[in-house]
Amino acid sequence: MAGDLQEARVGHAAAGGGVAHEGQDVLGLAGTAVGQQEDGxxxxxxxxxxxxxxxxxxxxxxxxxxxxxxxxxxxxxxxxxxxxxxxxxxxxxxxxxxxxxxxxxxxxxxxxxxxxxxxxVGAPVARFTLVARVPGLNGEPVGSGLLVAPAEQATSGGAVCPARAKALSHLSAKWPWVGAELRALHGPDIHALRLSYGRPGQPRPEVGLSVALDDVAALTGVRIEPGDVVDHMLVRWDGTLPxxxxxxxxxxxxxxxxxxxxxxxxxxxxxxxxxxxxxxxxxxxxxxxxxxxxxxx
CATH class of the missing domain: 3.50.50.60 (FAD/NAD(P)-binding domain)
Structure with missing residues (x-):
C-alpha cells in the first residue's frame, strides 16, 4: 500500500500536478512525511x-x-x-x-x-490520516470536511460534540485527484480522511486507530470497521508556532x-x-x- 501511494504521488507530479496540496498528506503513508524536529x-x-x-x-x-x-x-x-x-x-x-x-x-x-x-511554542498538533474502503462515504456526507468547535464554545444547553478531533478533511473529496488515483490503485469505494487534533491549553493529544474511527463515526455518521482500513499514519508537530x-x-x-x-x-x-x-x-x-x-x- 505504501509503495502504491508513493507511486501515485510521483505519477501525479510527473503529469504536471505536483504542486503543494493538503491532499498530499495522504502520501505521507509512503513514509515520506517529516515532522518538525527540535534540531531541524x-x-x-x-x-x-x-x-x-x-x-x-x-x-x-x-x-x-x-x-x-x-x-x-x-x-x-x-x-x-x-x-x-x-x-x-x-x-x-x-x-x-x-x-x-x-x-x-x-x-x-x-x-x-x-x-x-x-x-x-504553540499547542502540540497531531494529524491522523487513514485510507479505507467505505461505500458510505461515496455521497460525501460532510463535503470536503468540517471544523469542530471547542467544548467551551458550545451553546448553553446544547449538546457537546463527542469527537476529540478539531477538524476532519475528506481528502479524496477535497482533492479529486487523490480519490481518482486511490481508486485506480485499489478499486471503488476507497476514501482518504485526515483528522486533526490539538488545541491551545490542552495536553499532547494521544490518538490511535480506535479513537480516529470513533471520531469519523461521530462527525460523518459513517462507521468504518478496522478491517476496512487499508492503511493509516499519525504525524505529530510538537513544536508548532502560535x-x-x-x-x-x-x-x-x-x-x-x-x-x-x-x-x-x-x-x-x-x-x-x-x-x-x-x-x-x-x-x-x-x-x-x-x-x-x-x-x-
Whole structure:
C-alpha cells in the first residue's frame, strides 16, 4: 500500500500536478512525511549542528547524519578534509528556530543580543490520516470536511460534540485527484480522511486507530470497521508556532537586519517569516534571491 501511494504521488507530479496540496498528506503513508524536529530538518537529514564559524569569507557548520551529496563534496564550495563538514560561500538556515539560533550563536560577526530571543511554542498538533474502503462515504456526507468547535464554545444547553478531533478533511473529496488515483490503485469505494487534533491549553493529544474511527463515526455518521482500513499514519508537530505577536516580529526583524551584515548567510522558516505556507515560501524565495543577486553572486 505504501509503495502504491508513493507511486501515485510521483505519477501525479510527473503529469504536471505536483504542486503543494493538503491532499498530499495522504502520501505521507509512503513514509515520506517529516515532522518538525527540535534540531531541524534539511532534506530529510537532521541537523545536529552545535557550532558555526566564518573563515576567509566561508561558512562552516557541523552536522550529524549523512550530508546532502557524496562524501567529500559540497555544492558551491568544498569539504574540509574530505570527510569533514561541508563548506560553502552561501548558506540558508532553513530549519526550526532552536537549530537556527544555536548555529547563529557561533557566528562571530553577530552580536550576542541578535540571537537572544525566545520563540514561543504553540499547542502540540497531531494529524491522523487513514485510507479505507467505505461505500458510505461515496455521497460525501460532510463535503470536503468540517471544523469542530471547542467544548467551551458550545451553546448553553446544547449538546457537546463527542469527537476529540478539531477538524476532519475528506481528502479524496477535497482533492479529486487523490480519490481518482486511490481508486485506480485499489478499486471503488476507497476514501482518504485526515483528522486533526490539538488545541491551545490542552495536553499532547494521544490518538490511535480506535479513537480516529470513533471520531469519523461521530462527525460523518459513517462507521468504518478496522478491517476496512487499508492503511493509516499519525504525524505529530510538537513544536508548532502560535500566532506571531508584534513583539516577536520586532525581535526577528532586528535579527534579520543584523544578519544582513553577514555576507552569504540567510535564515528562513515560519519563526521568522510568519506562519502559513504562503508567508514561508515568499520569505524563502527572497532569502535565496539575496544570495544569488548582485551582492550574493
Amino acid at each position: 530538518v534539511v532534506r530529510g537529514q537532521r541537523v545536529g549542528g552545535r557550532q558555526a564559524g566564518r573563515d576567509a569569507g566561508r561558512i562552516g557548520a557541523e552536522v550529524s547524519g549523512q550530508a546532502c551529496g557524496p562524501v567529500g563534496t559540497a555544492r558551491g564550495g568544498r569539504a574540509l578534509g574530505g570527510a569533514g563538514p561541508p563548506v560553502t560561500d552561501r548558506v540558508i538556515l532553513a530549519c526550526s528556530a532552536g537549530a537556527a539560533l544555536r548555529l547563529l550563536r557561533g557566528v562571530p560577526a553577530l552580536p550576542a543580543s541578535a540571537t537572544d530571543l525566545t520563540v514561543p 500566532p506571531v505577536t508584534p513583539a516577536h516580529r520586532e525581535r526577528t526583524e532586528r535579527l534579520e537586519e543584523q544578519l544582513a551584515m553577514v555576507s552569504g548567510l540567510e535564515v528562513t522558516g515560519a519563526w521568522v517569516a510568519g506562519t502559513g505556507i504562503a508567508a514561508v515560501v515568499e520569505h524563502a524565495r527572497a532569502a535565496a534571491g539575496r544570495l544569488v543577486g548582485p551582492h550574493g553572486a
